Structures are given as structure tokens and as C-alpha cells.
Amino acid sequence: MESTSEASNTQHSVTTDADAGASGVSPSNATPLLSLRGVTKQFGAVQALRGVDLDIPNGQVTALIGDNGAGKSTLIKTISGIWAPSEGHMFWKGEEVHVHSPRDAARLGIATVYQDLALCDNLDIVQNLYLGREETDHALLDEIKMELTTIQTLKDLSVSTVRSVRQLVGSLSGGQRQAVAVARAVMRDSQLVIMDEPTAALGVSQTAQVLELIRTLAARGIAVLVISHNLIDVFSVADRVAVMYLGNLVSSGPVANYDTASAVELITTGETSRAATSLTSAQ
Amino acid sequence: MSTPPQEDSHHVGLDSTTSSHPLVQQLKKIRQGDSGLLPILVGLAALVIYFQIRSSVFLSAGNITNLFVQATIFILLGMAEIWLLLIGEIDLSAGFNAGVGGAIAVILVDHQFHWPWFLALGLAMVVSTGIGIINGLLVILLRLPSFIVTLAGLLGLQGVLIYIVDRQGTGGVVSVQEKVLYNLVNGNLTPLWTWIVVVVLVVLSSIVMLRGDRKRRRSGLPGKPFFITVIKIVALAVAGLLLVLVFNTNRSSFTHLSGMPFAIPIDLFVLGVGGFILAKTKPGRYLYAIGGNIEAARRAGINVNRYRLMAFGLTGLTAGIAGLLYVSRLVGISDGIEGGTYVLYAVAAAVIGGTSLFGGRGKMIHAVIGGLVIATIDNGMALIGLSAATQLIATALVLLAAVTVDSVARRASSNAR
Numbered sequence: 001m002e003s004t005s006e007a008s009n010t011q012h013s014v015t016t017d018a019d020a021g022a023s024g025v026s027p028s029n030a031t032p033l034l035s036l037r038g039v040t041k042q043f044g045a046v047q048a049l050r051g052v053d054l055d056i057p058n059g060q061v062t063a064l065i066g067d068n069g070a071g072k073s074t075l076i077k078t079i080s081g082i083w084a085p086s087e088g089h090m091f092w093k094g095e096e097v098h099v100h101s102p103r104d105a106a107r108l109g110i111a112t113v114y115q116d117l118a119l120c121d122n123l124d125i126v127q128n129l130y131l132g133r134e135e136t137d138h139a140l141l142d143e144i145k146m147e148l149t150t151i152q153t154l155k156d157l158s159v160s161t162v163r164s165v166r167q168l169v170g171s172l173s174g175g176q177r178q179a180v181a182v183a184r185a186v187m188r189d190s191q192l193v194i195m196d197e198p199t200a201a202l203g204v205s206q207t208a209q210v211l212e213l214i215r216t217l218a219a220r221g222i223a224v225l226v227i228s229h230n231l232i233d234v235f236s237v238a239d240r241v242a243v244m245y246l247g248n249l250v251s252s253g254p255v256a257n258y259d260t261a262s263a264v265e266l267i268t269t270g271e272t273s274r275a276a277t278s279l280t281s282a283q
Numbered sequence: 284m285s286t287p288p289q290e291d292s293h294h295v296g297l298d299s300t301t302s303s304h305p306l307v308q309q310l311k312k313i314r315q316g317d318s319g320l321l322p323i324l325v326g327l328a329a330l331v332i333y334f335q336i337r338s339s340v341f342l343s344a345g346n347i348t349n350l351f352v353q354a355t356i357f358i359l360l361g362m363a364e365i366w367l368l369l370i371g372e373i374d375l376s377a378g379f380n381a382g383v384g385g386a387i388a389v390i391l392v393d394h395q396f397h398w399p400w401f402l403a404l405g406l407a408m409v410v411s412t413g414i415g416i417i418n419g420l421l422v423i424l425l426r427l428p429s430f431i432v433t434l435a436g437l438l439g440l441q442g443v444l445i446y447i448v449d450r451q452g453t454g455g456v457v458s459v460q461e462k463v464l465y466n467l468v469n470g471n472l473t474p475l476w477t478w479i480v481v482v483v484l485v486v487l488s489s490i491v492m493l494r495g496d497r498k499r500r501r502s503g504l505p506g507k508p509f510f511i512t513v514i515k516i517v518a519l520a521v522a523g524l525l526l527v528l529v530f531n532t533n534r535s536s537f538t539h540l541s542g543m544p545f546a547i548p549i550d551l552f553v554l555g556v557g558g559f560i561l562a563k564t565k566p567g568r569y570l571y572a573i574g575g576n577i578e579a580a581r582r583a584g585i586n587v588n589r590y591r592l593m594a595f596g597l598t599g600l601t602a603g604i605a606g607l608l609y610v611s612r613l614v615g616i617s618d619g620i621e622g623g624t625y626v627l628y629a630v631a632a633a634v635i636g637g638t639s640l641f642g643g644r645g646k647m648i649h650a651v652i653g654g655l656v657i658a659t660i661d662n663g664m665a666l667i668g669l670s671a672a673t674q675l676i677a678t679a680l681v682l683l684a685a686v687t688v689d690s691v692a693r694r695a696s697s698n699a700r
Contacts, residue, residue: 131580
């Protein structure tokens with residue numbers, strides 16, 4: 001496991017990347033933030049992941065697409081430490097890591113926003129953002145410090161639709177709730193935010209807000225891995241696309257290499273002649 | 284910590300006070316189910332006015348003092364229940380847990396044992412806490428519903444109570460002769476100490492409120508309007524003054540009897556400590572989180588079972604304190620106490636005050652207000668000579684009204700989403 005001094009180094013590198021992303025310079029992809037090599041996961045006789053190779057670079061949005069049962073959820077649960085891979089290697093900034101629990105993943109800087117968001121409706125935004133890691137002053141909750149940071153975090157993410165950070169989360173709209181869940185991940189200094197179907201239950205304007213939020217995260221140098229079924233969303237927000245089919249990662253690359261037709265073909269059949277041509281044309 | 288200037292919070296639209304007048308906001312809050320104590324206080328005031336019109340002795344010093352003492356058992360057991368109601372659990376055994384704790388104290392201070400009072404009372408509270416923890420362990424380790432576990436506790440502890448009281452061979456009743464235990468409820472502060480206690484409490488809570496406000500304003504956060512704090516402080520001071528005047532009036536026609544009953548500072552102490560834990564500490568925050576969404580709490584890294592067990596223990600401890608005051612008021616313990624009825628009244632008190640049965644919402648003060656409402660109905664109806672039947676039906680209606688308000692408010696707030 002990483003020592004404390006290494007952890008502070010990590011912090012530093014994030015800031016540099018964030019600066020690079022904000023100034024429009026594309027971050028160097030020499031070492032991806034996270035690399036998976038030959039990751040395999042078996043549940044008894046069922047082979048859920050078959051030798052997945054995937055690179056997730058800093059400051060970019062990677063969309064993970066695939067049909068139901070293709071292994072998307074298994075893959076993100078493996079990355080976020082819900083279970084360990086059966087075989088294969090995981091590299092974090094070029095160094096091999098072993099993630100055995102969500103706690104390990106969180107320590108590396110991986111935050112996962114699941115579909116149910118895991119928010120407490122009876123608590124306000126500040127209380128939800130700090131749940132489990134409250135700021136204290138002489139063992140008492142330091143509400144003012146937490147409220148100020150919350151306001152700042154939401155402002156950094158350009159979340160402006162929230163009336164008050166002391167509003168109960170139960171009274172927020174779907175998009176706002178998604179924003180709170182993402183803000184919580186950001187506040188924990190996460191460098192990789194994984195989002196599972198963030199727009200699945202949202203209306204048009206709410207979806208636009210969430211996509212905007214995802215772009216803001218990437219602009220801050222954070223790597224985002226988004227699972228989505230909605231190809232329109234994928235093409236409007238993603239920098240890179242990774243397609244899964246029956247446990248295999250069948251294709252991945254810059255979003256420019258794909259169009260809706262080739263993506264659909266990859267999702268449904270696992271291969272496409274179109275993707276091959278567009279790949280060559282991109283190079 | 285850098286302090287963002289106030290303009291920034293206006294800019295991102297996070298300032299709630301700019302949008303509309305505070306009164307309008309308060310009305311909005313009431314509609315959204317965040318009404319605070321206002322409706323139930325209005326209800327309580329209406330009851331008081333009604334009973335005073337029907338019976339002129341209702342607001343006499345003697346009766347008001349008596350009413351507060353009557354309310355003590357509902358208040359303390361209600362606060363005991365709130366620990367668990369907050370996390371969506373319930374303790375049906377709290378009434379008999381109180382009875383067992385009280386019986387232990389009574390038997391140890393007098394009878395053959397003659398323990399020093401602090402050891403006897405201390406042991407009683409330890410036993411009650413232990414019973415709460417056993418309930419909790421059964422619920423948590425065996426994943427049983429608390430309703431059933433504590434229903435078993437209700438039956439079992441009634442058996443235990445009958446056993447230990449009857450073993451004393453005093454005909455199913457053990458009486459209190461020891462002075463401290465007797466005085467818990469029946470003793471009074473001197474009028475001077477009554478003044479001191481009330482003035483200190485009012486001044487302290489005013490300072491806490493004002494300092495909190497000032498800290499918020501200094502950090503540039505939108506705060507409550509100043510006049511609301513002033514209104515609260517004035518209301519507190521007036522209430523304190525009225526209580527002192529009531530308690531310090533002679534309420535005996537034979538001898539001189541005045542001063543605040545000890546039961547009231549004990550209630551206030553439990554209220555203060557409980558409220559403090561819930562509002563200002565991490566464990567308190569975690570109880571709300573567990574009641575709101577236990578899975579979210581678990582994923583936030585909270586050791587959920589540890590805090591659930593803590594809540595069961597605190598329910599036991601608070602019930603133990605209730606038991607001590609109960610035996611003091613009865614000047615003894617009988618094997619026939621109605622621990623089952625008391626616990627239901629306690630849950631009713633918490634719910635009438637505004638605590639949700641479904642977890643995640645509630646405050647210690649709710650048990651105080653709810654307990655006072657129940658005691659007021661009991662006391663007032665007895666004064667105007669209504670039958671027990673009418674009293675029970677009236678209590679039932681108030682309970683129904685309170686839950687209806689709660690449920691309508693919940694629906695309103697979930698529709699607002």
C-alpha cells in the first residue's frame with residue numbers, strides 16, 4: 001500500500017494536471033492514470049470479464065458502453081474494490097496496485113457514484129457531503145467550516161441551481177442529487193470518478209446539467225469513467241469510448257473513431273468493419 | 284480556511300435569505316414538513332386555555348407543578364424511545380426496563396441491603412443500560428426485528444420485575460424510605476436555587492445562541508435574521524420567569540411548600556445532554572444518517588452496527604433514569620406497574636412532539652413537548668371530571684392528529700422534489 005509521502009506526491013501531480021487541463025493543453029498520456037491489463041473475473045463457472053485491457057487517462061471522460069450483461073458493472077466494481085479480479089494486473093500511475101476493498105480504492109483516489117447515489121434524504125447537502133468524515137473542532141461538529149467548503153466545492157463545479165446548501169437532499173431534483181453525489185466524490189480529492197448511469201433517470205434539462213458537470217470534472221484534471229446506455233450522451237460528453245461485449249473489451253479509443261452506427265454494431269455484435277476503417281482514418 | 288466574501292454566495296445563488304421575507308419562508312417550511320415546534324406548541328396552548336376555561340384551578344401553581352411531575356415519566360421514556368426511533372427501531376421493553384431498574388434501586392437502598400444511594404442508583408442505571416445493549420445485540424447480531432425482540436423483552440422483564448419484587452416478601456410492593464431516592468421527584472429546590480437554576484439556564488442558552496449567530500455572520504454565511512434569535516431569547520426568558528413564579532408560589536394550604544421539583548432539572552439535564560449529542564457530535568449525526576439511509580451510512584464508512592448498538596444502550600440508560608424517577612414518584616415499586624402502557628405513551632409522546640416513526644427525523648425536545656401534551660390531557664380531563672374513557676379517546680385523537688400532520692407534511696415534502 002502507498003505510504004503517506006507518496007500520497008502527498010499524488011496530490012501534487014493532480015494539481016499540475018488540473019492546470020494543464022484548464023489551460024486547454026491536453027495532458028500527456030505517457031502514463032495513464034489507471035491501466036488494466038488482462039483483468040479477468042470469474043463467478044464460479046461464469047466468466048464475467050475476459051482479459052480486459054483498458055487505459056484511463058487523466059482529465060478525460062471515458063465512456064464505457066455495452067449491452068446488459070456485457071460486464072460493465074463487473075468491471076467498475078472490480079476497479080472500485082467491491083471484489084478483487086481473478087487474474088490480471090491493475091496499474092495506478094504506472095505502479096501496480098492491489099485493490100481489495102472500497103476503502104483501498106478510496107485511498108488511491110477512486111470514487112464511485114452508484115446509480116442509487118447513496119444519499120441520506122433527511123440530511124442537508126453539507127451533512128451529506130461530509131458524511132463519515134465530518135470536520136470537528138474540539139470533538140464538536142464544525143458546521144461553519146463544512147458549510148463554507150461545501151459552498152466552495154459546488155461553486156467550483158459550477159452547480160448554481162441549489163437554493164441553499166442547508167436544503168435537505170430529499171427536496172432536491174434528480175440532477176441536483178447527482179451533483180451532490182459527484183461533489184462528495186470531488187471533495188474527497190478523488191482523481192478518478194466512476195459514474196454508473198448518471199443520466200438514466202433524468203429529464204432533458206437535468207441530463208444537460210449532469211453532462212455539464214462531467215465536463216467540469218474533466219476540465220479540473222479528474223479522470224471520469226461513465227457507464228451509459230445513452231449513445232447521444234456518450235457522444236456529447238466523452239473523450240474516449242470503450243465498448244464491452246460478453247466480458248471482452250472489444251474496442252477502445254478516442255471518441256472521434258466512432259459514430260453511432262459503429263458503436264451500436266460493436267455493442268450488439270462485438271465487432272465492426274466501420275470501426276476498423278475509422279480507426280485507420282483517424283491515424 | 285479562506286473565507287469567501289459574501290458577494291460570492293449571492294452570486295452562486297446559495298443565499299436563502301435573499302429570496303423572500305423570513306415569515307414567508309417560515310410558512311413555506313411548515314408546508315414542506317419542516318415546521319419545527321410551532322404547530323404542536325399552538326396545540327398545547329389551546330389545550331391549556333380550554334382546560335383553564337373549564338376549570339379555574341388548572342393554572343394554579345399547585346396543579347401546574349403537579350402536571351410537570353406527572354409529565355416526567357412520559358418525557359423521560361419518550362426521550363429513551365427517540366434514540367431508537369431516530370434509527371428506525373423501537374424499544375417496547377423500555378417501560379419494564381425502567382421498572383426493573385427502579386426496583387433494583389428501591390430494593391438496594393432500603394430493605395435488607397442499605398447500599399449507599401449513589402451505588403444503588405448507579406447499579407440500576409448500569410443494569411438498564413445492559414438490558415438495552417442485550418436488546419441491541421439480539422437485533423444486530425441475529426438480525427431480528429427490534430419490535431419482536433423488545434416485545435419479548437416486555438414480557439420477560441415484566442416476569443423479572445414480578446420475581447424480584449415478590450422475592451422481598453413484602454406483598455408485591457417495596458416502598459422507598461431512603462431520602463435521596465424519595466427526593467428525586469418529591470423534593471424541591473429552595474426558591475432561591477429555583478431562581479439561580481432558571482436564570483443560569485436562560486443566560487447560558489442565550490449566550491450559546493448569540494455566539495452561534497455571530498460566528499456564522501463573521502464567516503460570511505447567510506444566517507437566520509437577528510430578530511428570530513431575539514424572539515427566541517425573549518420567549519425563553521418569559522417562560523423561565525413564569526416557571527419560577529409558578530414553582531416559587533406556596534402550593535400547600537397546611538404548611539409552606541414551594542420551589543422547583545428536582546424532577547425538572549433532571550429532565551432538563553437529560554434533554555440537554557441528549558440534544559447536545561444529537562446536534563453537535565459525530566455519533567449523533569450518524570444516528571440521523573442511519574435512520575435516513577442505512578446503506579448510504581455504511582458506504583460512507585460509518586460503522587453502522589456500532590452506532591445502532593449505542594442507540595440501544597442509550598435507550599436503556601435513559602429508561603433507567605426514567606425508572607428512578609418513577610419509583611421516586613410512587614414512593615416505591617409494585618409488581619403490578621403498567622410498563623407496557625407507559626412505553627406506548629412514551630412513543631406517543633415522541634410522535635406527538637414531531638419525531639418520525641420511520642427513522643431519521645426527531646429531536647429530544649419532541650418528547651418533552653409530547654409528554655407535556657399527554658400529561659395536560661390526563662391532568663385537565665381529570666380536573667374537569669371527565670371519565671377515563673373520555674381521557675383515553677381524547678389522547679387517541681391527539682395522537683392521530685399528530686401522526687396525520689406528520690404524514691401530510693412528509694407527503695408534501697416528497698412532492699416538492
